[in-house]
Amino acid sequence: MDYATNFANDFTELDYKYKMVEDYVQQSSQGIVKGLIVNGPPGVGKTFAVKKYLETHCQFNYKIISGQVTMLALYMALYTYRQQGRVLVLDDADSAYKDVIGLNLLKSACDSRTVRNIHWESNAKMSVPNSFDFEGSVILVSNVGFGGNDRKLSAHLDALKDRCHILYVAPGGNDSLFKQICYMVLHHKMLKDWNFTAAEEQMLLEYIETNLNRLHKISLRAVVKLADTYAFAKKDWREYADQALLKVGV
Secondary structure, eight states, X not given: OXXXXXXXXXXXXXXXXXXXXXXXXXXXXXXXXXXXXEEESTTSSHHHHHHHHHHHHTTTSEEEEESOOOHHHHHHHHHHTOSTTOEEEEEXXXXXXXXXXXXXXXXXXXXXXXXXXXXXXXXXXXXXXXXXXXXXXXXXXXXXXXXXXXXXXXXXXXXXXXXXXXXXXXXXXXXXXXXXXXXXXXXXXXXXXXXXXXXXXHHHHHHHHHTTTXXXXXXXXXXXXXXXXXXXXXXXXXXXXXXXXXXXXX
């Protein structure tokens, strides 16, 4: 199946959505957009796209923090990327959203005020000042359900979201996730490092589509694992993939 042709209309819609993401990332890199949330289901290419656009528009003036981050480390990262034209990205760094201190730091950084002053009150000697003016931008890459359901933090989360531009890149559901995968593979060339032919990419996508209900997780990570499997076991790749990527007994 020619997935590019089959999903032509869907790809046009995705092109529009990701062009919007690129435009907002570009504005972030210029300090015009101070806070941006890129939201969507896990594994659909949010980080891949944001990083690609930052490489184009922000060059080396950005940092991506993934996973666990302490609040002091967040403060110091904001200080390092405090200048206009610099961008700090939090990629599924849920620890920052589950702490009032982290939320207050991010609220200050994403505020629409002309002067955004960020404070860290501590008696301990630090290598950075206890306060500074932040002129950079923050991008939060998050999954659907951003911020969790903690009622104690809900007011702070709402205040943070109110300060940010929020873009949703994809709904949930197997069909939507598969279209997103095809879009990233065919339009954004995410498998280019494997040097597959177009026919090989189509074959791998067909395997994903055939096994949508059996995959442990429908995501770009599944595509990468499938590509690795095909690369080292081209003769028996389907058998290897069945064992490594699919749920047992489904």
